[in-house]
Amino acid sequence: MTLLQHYWPVFIQGFGYTLLASFIALVGSLILGTLFAIMQVSSMKWARVFGDVYVQIFRNIPLLIITLFLYLAVAKVIKMTGFMAGTIGLMLYTSAFVAESVRAGILSIDNGQMEGARANGLSFNQAMRYIVLPQAFRVALPSLGNQFINLVKNSSILAFVGGLDLMYQGNMVAATSFDTFTTYIIIGVFYLVITLPLSYYIQYLERHLKRKA
């Protein structure tokens, strides 16, 4: 515990950066993922193909490779810090998984909803925004929650590019204090503070939705 007393500002700073990166990537990946999900179910062929290709590529390559690409190659052209590269990488990567969840949600909504809305004079975009998406999101909520947990865990990848996050700062503490055991336990507790309550809430949500169905 003396370790925590001695290094707490470092841990708190890392925790702050982890929360910040997670929040930015969460908002960004929800927007991007929803866009790609709509593209995948749209009637325009180019949009479907583009959406599919995006999702397949980002789902099937390691987040570390995406982040390294941004940090080492893209950052040569567009200046960015490790924190930015890591957060953008996290956002791009997660958006592919969000797109999958939202797409499954949209497909689970009866086609009659879209047809009814269109028959009542709403445009495709209006029907999507006001009728289909709100219902789809409710269905997709548990799986989106799981994606968010993965996002928080995956934010540890920022440590590879000097992203100042919890994992990065924790490694610093481990290296200076030599007490690797306690340090990694403390980092673990910090991550669990975010992920565990969320994970229990999702389990509750899933049981609740199953009972309703």
Added chain:
Amino acid sequence: MVTLGIFDAFNGDNVNYLLGGLGITVGVSIISVVLSLLAGSIIGIIQFEKIPYFSTFVATINNIIRNLPLLLIIFFVYFALPRLGVHLPIFWATVIAMSTFESAMLAEIVRGGLESVDRGQFEGARANGLTNGQTMFYIVLPQAYKKMIPPIISQLISLVKDTSLASGIVLAELTYRGQIVYAQNTTYIVPILVVLTLVYFLLNYGLSLIAKWFDRHLA
């Protein structure tokens, strides 16, 4: 001799070196898959059986592991366990860390799969004189596995991608060896990263096609 930088990055030595890394990536993946399938099934069944106290205890530990970053588990196994006197070679440290994390993820899939099997199947099998263990092994598990194959394969895709995290403890797998190659010459960065992307993509896209095939033919 004048050559294009792009092709220079892939001279014979570098290609051999990268292929060796791919071998380690595949090796870690396969051993971890086998271990985590075994452990994940056992943990999943324990959670499903609802043995008083024991199942809750196992489920809590499982939840904790599932909710930690894999990178942290890898670092813990490689850097923290030696303080307790457990020294593992880097390859096995990675395998143990990955298997621990993946079995926690797979246990959830197994539990979900078991819960999706109709209660009548248990009752019918028990009524026909099978023991609890026989019912599980011959009747319930085969049906549950059918439903579990697609999510299990997605989990395997994560596993293959996640082996890249072991470059953080300097395991000489594919990603780490790529980093070593472009460290020689910065013009190699883009070509190496593009090729790594392609290799991982092909491995995982192949796996996802298998998942789709199972999805269509079993469901």
